[in-house]
Amino acid sequence: MAWDELNERKRTILKSIIDDYIESAQPVGSRTIAKKHELGLGSATIRNEMADLEELGYITQPHTSAGRIPSDKGYRFYVENLMQIHSLAREEIVIIRKAMDEKIEEINHLIKKASNIISNITGYTAVVMSPQLSRAVIKSVQLLAIDEKRLLVVVVAGGGIVHNRLIKHDSLIDESDIEKLNKTFNIIISGKTIDQISMPVLRELPRDINVPKEVIFPIFEAIEDCVRKIEATDFYIDGITNILNYPEFSNLMKAREVLDFLKEKDLIHQLVFEATKKQQLDFKIGSENEIDEMKDLSIITTVYGREGKDIGTIGVIGPTRMTYGKVVSSIKYIRELLNRELIKIFGDDL
Amino acid sequence: MAWDELNERKRTILKSIIDDYIESAQPVGSRTIAKKHELGLGSATIRNEMADLEELGYITQPHTSAGRIPSDKGYRFYVENLMQIHSLAREEIVIIRKAMDEKIEEINHLIKKASNIISNITGYTAVVMSPQLSRAVIKSVQLLAIDEKRLLVVVVAGGGIVHNRLIKHDSLIDESDIEKLNKTFNIIISGKTIDQISMPVLRELPRDINVPKEVIFPIFEAIEDCVRKIEATDFYIDGITNILNYPEFSNLMKAREVLDFLKEKDLIHQLVFEATKKQQLDFKIGSENEIDEMKDLSIITTVYGREGKDIGTIGVIGPTRMTYGKVVSSIKYIRELLNRELIKIFGDDL
């Protein structure tokens, strides 16, 4: 795995093989390399080098008389040392800009749109995890009497996030009590971040208020519920069927298997969630994922958010034979856009 | 197409052919029919009848030495005259009940769940269009000052539907003006159904209120927006990849085509929306759909809602070789459950 396990020439050859294979999806032979990339080497020499590379585990042969294909180890070396990150084409940038141009005020729309763009640009499956907002500031908690039997609890957090919940009750409740409650709530809760709010404390507060327990309790529950919803990470996955475009999944059984797997939101969520703890850009190539269904897939993830505080994750899932260079540049580009929009939306509320 | 275009025997034979084909997905031959279904007829007789049925267009031959498969016309006759609607198995009812058992208060959850159940039970693709709520009653419109710069508009409709929208502004607004606005709104709007509210009238209302135009206007827009959201029909589609289970789509190209088509939410939405105007149970078989991609698919739809007022649509999309009988019973059953739940949620608010 070390850089100098391979000499200059071996590296060049390995890169050629992988580049070619990513493009063609066909095992690549020694002659192809000798011709296409002018290395000034004969095919026989390359064959020898390839034999070495195979012995070291960077490439494999599907069968004796076929060319070579990269192994997971090969891809790993490639993404760490060899690949070129070619910048996005002008048209692609235009497409992205245009898609992002719409004025978006709600954060979930933003996330959704981002995943959509990514899957379109890369042609693979995109996953986006919405911000984990345990640091979000609660702006306001309000109780509204809809009619005699119903109360609406509204919780507003920074970034224009609003959640609400309806409560049915059978008590007569005085307008003034509601106002009192609202005031109290706002004193204790507003301006705090979610992780600063302690629910037990909240529950102790009411003393001089004439609202029966049967109502107060559901109110607390509703508030907690709203806060939980704010804090909860949403999760979008887009372009699942894109994988059908790639020959490695032209076998229907395999395609089904992978599709079914990608539909398991929980699994994918977990996968992406793990990556949140990782560094900026994280690759999991083929069997580096413990999950069996992922053995022919790679996932590239990165975190987004304000510097220092990573709050969400975006990722791309595709075949191990993925255009890593392009995906990396796309994902980075989107990340920056996302960061910028987030600042616009949240301002200092994060 | 007429009932008596086919005599008793032809009908029986046609039914046998279709039943068999639905089960096996294989062209069915004369001997199979003669043996399986004890009609007391030899295969040669059946052959003759089949030739007639073919001439009349109810069945076709993929090639000379193969059995017969139903044509769209055949299926049409089948669903109108021949098919048996076999009731749901006990286990299936248990599954449905269990899934529906969760307490659901939000209508969109209900719809989502319904589509999920349908696709699970039938094994096909389910589409559910949420209620069109132009008859929904607006319960309350409320303005909330979140902080000095932001107002929250909350619109509550019957059935626990709540929508809100945040407004940013730069004016100083008095607490008492907000209260005045709230009162006025509730006088004019609350208790009315959406189609009774006329927006122009709404816009004329404020006279003695000290809120600048720059704020009033966005408020109206926000209210309109919320109302529009309430009225808008949501749309869920579930089990898209189910079609991969059926041999008619084992050809990857075809499968892709159909999958891509099903992902076109707009198209499907339109398809289902058209059905809303139709009678209780509507079938579109194969090429009866004008859309080319649907030529191998059928869609069965039905409307749900309170008697007289149909408000939403549920449907199942599958191969023309669909287990029509079973789908019909499932869809009917779910419809009843849905109707019941809707009454629970909306009460008299519809």
Add this chain to the structure above:
DNA sequence: GTTAGCACTCTCGTTCAATGAGTGCTAATA
């Protein structure tokens, strides 16, 4: 009107040989 029988058609799976891409090894070359 029904059916047994038969010739005919067409698909499908299997076998077999030819093809071609690619390898590994060896011996010659620089």
Add this chain to the structure above:
DNA sequence: TATTAGCACTCATTGAACGAGAGTGCTAAC
């Protein structure tokens, strides 16, 4: 010593040939 030309070998893929099997249509007999 490193490179390469050459050659024998391997193996997947392709296409042709072929037989088996399923099913039909038609005819003649019941």
